[in-house]
Amino acid sequence: MQAKKRYFILLSAGSCLALLFYFGGLQFRASRSHSRREEHSGRNGLHHPSPDRFWPRFPDALRPFVPWDQLENEDSSVHISPRQKRDANSSIYKGKKCRMESCFDFTLCKKNGFKVYVYPQQKGEKIAESYQNILAAIEGSRFYTSDPSQACLFVLSLDTLDRDQLSPQYVHNLRSKVQSLHLWNNGRNHLIFNLYSGTWPDYTEDVGFDIGQAMLAKASISTENFRPNFDVSIPLFSKDHPRTGGERGFLKFNTIPPLRKYMLVFKGKRYLTGIGSDTRNALYHVHNGEDVVLLTTCKHGKDWQKHKDSRCDRDNTEYEKYDYREMLHNATFCLVPRGRRLGSFRFLEALQAACVPVMLSNGWELPFSEVINWNQAAVIGDERLLLQIPSTIRSIHQDKILALRQQTQFLWEAYFSSVEKIVLTTLEIIQDRIFKHISRNSLIWNKHPGGLFVLPQYSSYLGDFPYYYANLGLKPPSKFTAVTPAVTPLVSQ
C-alpha cells in the first residue's frame, strides 16, 4: 500500500509539474512576445489577442501612391468645358437621381430671394385639414408671395398628403390635374408634401403621379428613395396636429437619477403577415412584463380573427392591462418600431413625452436628417439586433440619458410641435441649400433655441448671437450701444 501511495504521489506530482511547465512556458512566451509587440508599435495599453501576426514593417523604399506629375497632367488634359459638363449633368441626373445641382433652377431665387408661391385653390377641390394647415403655414410665413413671377419655390394647392388609394382622402386624377397647371414646368422648383404613399400589400413609396423634377417633403421615406440634399424627410403627423403653437413637451423638471418606472415600452398593432410584420411579431421575445413592457394587439382590421395566431389571445389580454399614456409618461425609453410604413406616430408621441425613442425601422431616413443629429436625442437600433436592444439601452449611462431626454424636448418644441414648425423647418432647410454661404451650421440646428430662431441673414458668426457663448467658450462683448428713439412724448406710459 505504501508503494502504491508513493507511486501515486510521484506520478501525479510529476504530471502536475509537467503540465505546469507546459502552461507556464506558454504563458511566459505569450507575455514576452506581447511586450516585444508593444515596444515595437510604440503605443502603450493596446492589447492584441494574438500578437505574432500584424502588418509587417517593410524595409523597402515604397513608391508613393501618386506619381509626382500624374495629377497635374490629368488636370491639364481635361478638355471638356466645365459649363458643358454641368449642363450634361442636369440632363443625365433626373428623376431618382435629382439633386439641387441638376433639378433645381437657382436663377429663380436670385432676384427676390427665397419666396414661396402657393397655387390658388380651385373650386370643387377638396383639401384635407392637414394640407389646409400646411398651406396656411406657408401663406402666413415671411417667405410667402402671391406673385408667381417672384417665386423661387412653388407649392401645389392639390392635396398630395394621402396617396393611399384605399384612403377616403385620396385625390383622383392627380396626374392630369398636375399636368394641366401652366406653371408646372415639369415640377421644376416645386415642393410636394406627402405623408402616406402606396397601399396594401406592399406600401411602395410611389406617390402615384409623375412628380417630374419636383422635390418631395415626405414622411416615412427610405434611404434608398431619399434623394440627399434634394428631398426633405418630414415626420408623420396626425390630422389633429395643431396648426400653430402646439403643446409643450411633457418634461417639466429633470429627475435625478433620470431613470423612470419602465425601462422600455411599446404599445401598438401587430401585423400578422406582410410587410413590416417581422419586427413587431418578434417583440414578445424582449418583453419581460417588468421594466420592459412591449405590448401588441392583433385586433385591428375587419378579419383579424381569420389570421390570428396562437399568441393573439394572450397578447390581447396583456395589451388591455396597460394604459398607453401612463406608460409613455413613466418610461425612460420608448420603442418606435416600423409599421407598415417606415415612420409611425409613436415617434412624435415619444419625443413629446420626453421618452427617448429607440428606433427600430431599418432604412428610415429620419425626419429632417439633413440638419438634426438624431444620435443626440434617440437610440438608433437595428431591426436585425432586436434581442440586443435591452442590453444596449441598459448600457447607456445615466448622464447620457439625462442629455438625450432634454434633447427630445428641445427638438419637439423647436421643430415638431405644430404643423407650422414642420413646414417652416422644411422651408428653412431648402433655403439653406440655395444660399449655402449664409446657411446655418449643425450647431445652430441642434442647440437651443434651434434653427427657426437663428437667422444667418443677421450674422453667420455664432458669437454674434447670445446663445452660443458657452458652447464656443466666448465672453459676451463688454461694450454696448445706446439706442434712443426720438418720438413724440406720450402722455402716460
Next chain:
Amino acid sequence: MCASVKYNIRGPALIPRMKTKHRIYYITLFSVVLLGLIATGVFQFWPHSIESSSDWNVEKRSVRDVPVVRLPAGSPLPERGDLSCRMHTCFDVYRCGFNPKNKIKVYIYSLKKYVDDSGVPVSNTISREYNDLLTAISDSDYYTDDISRACLFVPSIDVLNQNTLRIKETAQALAQLSRWDRGTNHLLFNMLPGGPPDYNTALDVPRDRALLAGGGFSTWTYRQGYDVSIPVYSPLSAEVDLPEKGPGPRRYFLLSSQMAVHPEYREDLEALQAKHAESVLVLDKCTNLSEGVPWVRRRCREHQVYEYPQVLQEATFCVVLRGARLGQAALSDVLRAGCVPVIVADSYVLPFSEVLDWKRASVVVPEEKLSDVYGILQGIPRRQIEEMQRQARWFWEAYFQSIKAITLATLQIINDRIYPYAALSYEEWNDPPTVKWSSVSNPLFLPLIPPQSQGFTAIVLTYDRVESLFRVITEVSKVPSLSKLLVVWNNQNKNPPEDSLWPKIRVPLKVVRTAENKLSNRFFPYDEIETEAVLAIDDDIIMLTSDELQFGYEVWREFPDRLVGYPGRLHLWDHEMSKWKYESEWTNEVSMVLTGAAFYHKYFNYLYTYKMPGDIKNWVDAHMNCEDIAMNFLVANVTGKAVIKVTPRKKFKCPECTAIDGLSLDQTHMVERSECINKFASVFGTMPLKVVEHRADPVLYKDDFPEKLKSFPNIGSL
C-alpha cells in the same frame, strides 16, 4: 488542469495489483509520458527565441518576396458596385456583435502579389501610403488577426490610385479573397478614382457590396451612410515643414494656387485678379524654372516665383477648384496653412462630411458663381473668418495630416454607425482643443422652470447641536414650499434624539445616520430627495425668515442650474502673493454663495459625489473644511454660470454664537479657505468661478408700499 490530474490518478491506482514485470512496464510507460510532457514544456518555453526570430524575419521580409498569386484569365469577377447598398441591406452586423467596448474588429488580409495568366503584375504591389494605412490599422485598437472574429475586412490590395492598377484583374483579385462573400463587410480605400476621359467619381473596380472609403465622391456615387468620403492625402503634409500661423488678416484676401485650372475657370479668376489687384493673387505653374528645382513646390505669377505651400499662409481665403476629379490634394495644403478653403466643386461630397461640420471651416460656392466669389466672401464677418481659419487648421491636424489620421477617422465613422449609441459627439468631432477646453456644456441645458408645486427638500447636516438644530427645523418648516426635511446625522458616537423629542412639523422629517463623520455626506444624492430643488442649510442658520427662504426658492426655479444662496463670498487675485485669496468682507461683487444656506439642483449632489475632479472630495473630507467652496467650483465649472445671491442679509447665525468666534480664529479660517481656493483652482486647471455684481431681491423690496400687500414682506434686516 485539475481534471487531468484526476485522470492520472486512475493509472497508478491499478499498479499494485499487477506483477512486477507489468509494473516495470507501466513505470517505463509513465516515465516516457512524463518525459514527453516535460519535453513539450521545454520546447514550448525554450525555442521561443528561435521561433520569434523567424517572426522577425517575416517582418523584415521585403515586399519583393511576398507570395505570388496567379489569377487565371477566367477567374470570377465581382458585380459592379451596388448603388442601393446601405448598412441595413448590405452590411452584416452579426459579425460585429455587441461588446462592452463598442469597438469593431478589423482584419487585414496578408500581402500578396497578384499576377495575371502571363505573369504580368496586376498592380504595383503596395504603395507607401497604403502600407502606412495598413500599419495604422494594425497598430490601432481596431485590429484583430483572427479572421473569424473580424467585423470589417481590409484587403491588402492597393486601390488608392486607380491609375496604377488594372481594373478587371484587380477585381478578380478581390473576388478570390478568402472571406470575400460578395464584398460583404469589406472596406476599400481609394483616393484617386476614375480615369480619362470621364473621371468617374467612384472607384471603377467592380466591388459588389464592399464599402468604399473614397476621395472625390459626387453626390451621385456616394452611398450616404454606407460609403465614407475621405480626403485626398497630400504628400506635402509629410515632406514640408510648415510652422503653424495663427488666425488673423493676411496679405492676400483670396488666393488661387492650383496649377492646371481649366481655362474657363482661369478666365474668371484672372478677371478677379484684374479687378482687385492688391488683394487677389492667382498663381500658375512656373514655366521658366531652371532644371533641378522641384516645380511642385513653386508657383508663379508672371515672373514672380512663390514657394508652395508657404504662400498659402499669406492668404485669408484659398480657392480649391475641381480638376479632373472632385477631390483635390490642395484642400489638405490649404487647411494646413490655416487658409479658409473656398470650395468650388459642384456635387462634391466633402471629406468626412458625415461627421464634420464644414460650414464652420469652409465656404462652398457653386461653380457658376465663381465670378461672384469676391463679393460673397466680403460679406463674411471678420471674427467668423478667424473662427474658420482656426477650424480649418484643426481639421487638418485631426483628420488630414497623415495617412494614419485619415484611416482612424474612417474607421471611427464606421464604428459610430455600428454602435450609434456610443458614437462620438458633434463636439468631439468638431471642436478644436481650445474650444473644447474653454467651452462648457451644461448638463442641464434645457431651459425649464420647475413647477412650484414640487417644492424643495431641506437637508440639515448636524453633529450634536441639537438645540440649535431644532430651532432651524422649526423655522424652515414654516416655508410654504418645503416638501421634506432631511437631517443628516453625522455623529457616530451619539444617537439622534428620540422621535418624540423632535419638533412636530407639517412635512415628513427623515433622519439619515452616516457611517463616518464626513462633510461630503451633506452632498450625497439620497434617494429620499424626491424634489429637484435642494436647500442645504447648516444647523446654526436660524436667522433666515420664512419669506426669505420662500423667495430664494422662487428665484431658484427661474435659474434651476445655478447655486442660489444667501451668504455671498468673493475670490480675489492677490498680486503680491500671486495667488487666490478668499474674501468675506463687504464687497461690490460676489462669486460664491455658501452652502450653509443655498438652493441648488439635486443633480449637483450626484456630480459632487461621483464626478468631482481629482482628489477634491477626499481632500475636503480630510480637512473638514471647504465643501461649500468645492460645490461652488463644481457648479460654475459645469454650467459656466455665476451664482445668484438673494436678499441683503449679512448675519445668519445667532448673535451669541458668532460672539464665540474670536478674531484670531477668524484669521486662520480665512487662510485655510484661501488655500482651498488655490488647491481647487489647480485641480480644475482653471478658475471656473464667475464674478457678478448683482443680487436678487423681491420686486417691491424697500418700496414705500403697504407691507401686507407685498408677497415677501419679511425679508429681514442685515
